[in-house]
Amino acid sequence: MEPGDSSEEPPLPLALERFQLSEEYGSLLPEPLTELPEPYGPWMEIAHDLPELITSHRLRSRVHQMPHLSTRHLHGRKELHLAHLVLSFITMGYLWQEGEEGTVKVLPQNLAVPFWEVSQALGLPPILSHADIVLANWRRKNPNGPLEIDNLDTIIALPGGESLRGFILVTLLVEKAAVPGFKAIVEAVRAVLQLDEETLHRALQDMAEAIRDMSKALKRMHGNSILGWKDNPAMPDGLIYEGVSDEPMEYSGGSAAQSTILHAFDELLGIRHSEESAAFLHRMRGYMPPPHRAFVEEIHRAPSLKQLVLSSGDTRLHEAFNQCVSALVDFRSYHITIVTKYISVAAAKAKAGRAEQGTKAGSSIGKPPSALEAKGTGGSHIFCFLKSIRDTTREGMISA
Numbered sequence: 001m002e003p004g005d006s007s008e009e010p011p012l013p014l015a016l017e018r019f020q021l022s023e024e025y026g027s028l029l030p031e032p033l034t035e036l037p038e039p040y041g042p043w044m045e046i047a048h049d050l051p052e053l054i055t056s057h058r059l060r061s062r063v064h065q066m067p068h069l070s071t072r073h074l075h076g077r078k079e080l081h082l083a084h085l086v087l088s089f090i091t092m093g094y095l096w097q098e099g100e101e102g103t104v105k106v107l108p109q110n111l112a113v114p115f116w117e118v119s120q121a122l123g124l125p126p127i128l129s130h131a132d133i134v135l136a137n138w139r140r141k142n143p144n145g146p147l148e149i150d151n152l153d154t155i156i157a158l159p160g161g162e163s164l165r166g167f168i169l170v171t172l173l174v175e176k177a178a179v180p181g182f183k184a185i186v187e188a189v190r191a192v193l194q195l196d197e198e199t200l201h202r203a204l205q206d207m208a209e210a211i212r213d214m215s216k217a218l219k220r221m222h223g224n225s226i227l228g229w230k231d232n233p234a235m236p237d238g239l240i241y242e243g244v245s246d247e248p249m250e251y252s253g254g255s256a257a258q259s260t261i262l263h264a265f266d267e268l269l270g271i272r273h274s275e276e277s278a279a280f281l282h283r284m285r286g287y288m289p290p291p292h293r294a295f296v297e298e299i300h301r302a303p304s305l306k307q308l309v310l311s312s313g314d315t316r317l318h319e320a321f322n323q324c325v326s327a328l329v330d331f332r333s334y335h336i337t338i339v340t341k342y343i344s345v346a347a348a349k350a351k352a353g354r355a356e357q358g359t360k361a362g363s364s365i366g367k368p369p370s371a372l373e374a375k376g377t378g379g380s381h382i383f384c385f386l387k388s389i390r391d392t393t394r395e396g397m398i399s400a
């Protein structure tokens with residue numbers, strides 16, 4: 001097993017390729033593989049049948065019969081990402097097959113050990129994260145067709161059918177809309193280093209446009225949410241990865257809070273969130289592929305763009321800067337709207353449904369966790385968090 005794709009070239013200042021990012025795909029894995037090499041047939045078969053196996057309560061027994069495969073036949077970043085995607089979806093299904101009330105404390109060795117090894121090779125945690133659900137989980141129906149919703153599909157699915165698929169694909173479209181934003185960030189950082197105000201102005205305009213396009217893509221969302229087990233009352237003790245450690249481990253679930261681009265914009269524009277919110281967002285960086293995390297950290301270390309804009313006294317630059325911040329505020333406001341719509345309704349439904357349905361197969365997968373109800377607030381702590389982030393973004397504006 002080897003991570004692959006490592007380069008010996010001397011690093012360019014903030015070149016996207018150094019961070020496994022690209023001008024064509026941004027942080028998406030470019031054209032992900034959809035099949036693993038032949039020895040991994042048993043994983044792929046289970047992964048392709050996941051929705052069926054979960055709803056018929058047969059996944060756990062299938063996993064128990066699964067051979068313990070060595071990871072040494074996996075080569076290169078794309079195979080490793082597909083293996084991580086497949087094993088993380090199988091793990092999710094294994095844990096939640098019987099709903100929130102029937103979770104397990106131990107992940108069996110034949111699943112836990114290869115999942116752990118692949119995670120180590122990629123520098124990702126052994127759980128389904130945004131890097132799996134979205135970045136590595138897409139394929140073109142027509143290989144020569146465009147990256148548009150009608151031509152896109154997920155590689156691996158969970159029960160939740162069309163709504164979960166729609167959630168994944170719309171999030172993918174938000175990531176796609178963010179692609180020119182990555183290029184603009186690189187140009188802006190270089191322009192700051194070279195004190196090139198003309199280029200900086202253009203880069204800020206491009207960035208604002210990319211953020212506005214991300215909001216447009218977000219408006220197509222009618223979605224779902226995915227579970228982790230950190231802070232989840234259904235799994236208060238975490239999970240033991242058998243054959244890896246005897247101690248239970250805790251991880252958060254997949255969330256677009258793990259998406260690189262918003263972290264990168266915040267760093268570049270010098271936006272400072274409250275201590276508590278920043279701590280959560282920083283923790284989410286641990287769920288990004290390490291090169292993407294390194295990109296965000298490099299922007300953090302770069303000379304301050306905001307300082308340059310302030311000291312330039314150039315009103316055009318002030319305006320372009322504020323347009324970026326304002327586009328980011330709008331994105332976050334719209335996000336709050338969809339979260340309100342989705343979570344409030346779904347949390348109420350889950351509460352009513354739990355009494356009615358008991359532990360219907362797979363019923364917890366793709367629903368908001370009981371953590372949302374646990375505080376008896378319909379998730380108000382989540383809204384406080386999201387609003388705090390939105391409001392501190394607004395405070396990042398330069399006043400006239």
Ligand code: HEM
Nearest residue numbers: 171174221223224225255256257259262332339342382389
């Ligand atoms: C129905 C759809 C969605 C729901 C229910 C939802 C829910 C949430 C929730 C509950 C959080 C709080 C942190 C957490 O628990 O992980 C969050 C954070 C976040 N979400 Fe979403 N989300 C949705 C779609 C999206 C999409 C499509 C994006 C685009 C990439 C996105 C981007 C973010 C970001 C960046 C954060 C971190 C907070 C911030 O930087 O403003 N979300 N989301």
